[in-house]
Amino acid sequence: MMLWFAMPLTALLYLWVKKLARRYQHPLVNPILLPALIIIALLIASGQDGGAYQAGTQPLNRLLELAVVAFALPLYQQAAKIRQQLAPIVLCCSLSALISVGTTLVIGGILQANPELLASIATKSITTPLAMSVSQAMGGIPAIAAGLVIIVGMMGAIIGFPLLRWAGIHHPEAQGLAIGAGAHAIGTSAAAEEGPVQGAFASLAMVVSGIATAVLAPPLFHLYLWFMQ
Template sequence: MMIWLAIPLTAVLYLWVKKLARRYKNPLINTIMLPALLIIALLIVTGQDGNAYQTGTQPLNRLLELAVVAFALPLYQQAAKIRQQLWPIVLCCSLSALISVSTTLMIGGLLQAKPELLASIATKSITTPLAMSVSEAMGGIPAIAAGLVIIVGMMGAIIGLPLLKWAGVHHPEAQGLAMGASAHAIGTGAAAEAGPVQGAFSSLAMVVCGIATAILAPPLFHLYLWFIQ
């Protein structure tokens, strides 16, 4: 039964939460987090098999892979602005990746976290496929990496833009770069809802930070292992 209800249920909950979000303008009313929590609660209460739900939503998963290509449109629309500031953007995103990985390793080291756990956490701010691949190459656990990526993305989508505005960051390009650098694809979706400029620069930051993390994380992790030995 859940196989056939999976897509209608997902669509109805998403549209309902989206309507609530437009009406109440509350960052906690998130179109990704709330439907996910409601579906989890429903599966638990009714005793339905989560695998059946996952099977039923396979068509949506395939469309999601194609939808990522749509991020190219705002990039194309903002191409002139991006070309004018390309190297500062690359530098900022690279520094963001460096700080993210370094602080994770330092804090993990102070807490005496196991190396395989640190390898899984270090890729928390890049998109899921890259995070799983890079963490596995460092000896991490891909499932933990994927879970953390989702958690970080949801947190960024919920509090990212309000936090930036509270901190006095009102420039749409800066907002977009911050969202893409810290909250990857989920944050980019939230940035795109804020405006086309935010969406374009968030898409760019997501790509650049993903590449930078894939390059920087392995040597930094091995340097950390050498230092603690």
């Protein structure tokens, strides 16, 4: 039964929470977080198979691929600004990837975490397909990597902009770069709703940070393993 109702249920929940978000303007009223929690609760309560739900939402997954490609539009619209600041943008996103992976490995070393687990969580701040591929190449568990990516993205979408404003960061380009580098596609979606400049720079940061993490994470992880021997 969940197979037939999966797509309309997902769409209706998203639209309902989206309406609530416009009304209440609260970071926890998030159109990604709340529908996900409701659907998880319904699956558990009804005993339905998660695979059936996933199969029922395949058309939405296809549309999601097109939506990700559509992130290129704000990049094109902000191309002049991006060209003027490309070098510092690449540097900042690369440093963000270095800090994200590095702090994960340092904290993991202090806590004596399992290397397989560390390889799974070191890619937490990049988009899901990249995170799964890179973590698997390092000996991690792709399912854990994907789960953490979703959690980090939701956290960024919920508290990212309130946290930036609380810290006194109001520049739209800086906001976009921070959200895109830290919360990948889910955060970029929230940034696009915040404004066209934030959306464009978040899209760029998501791409650059993903590439930087894919390049930096494996050698840093192997360096960590060598150091911990």
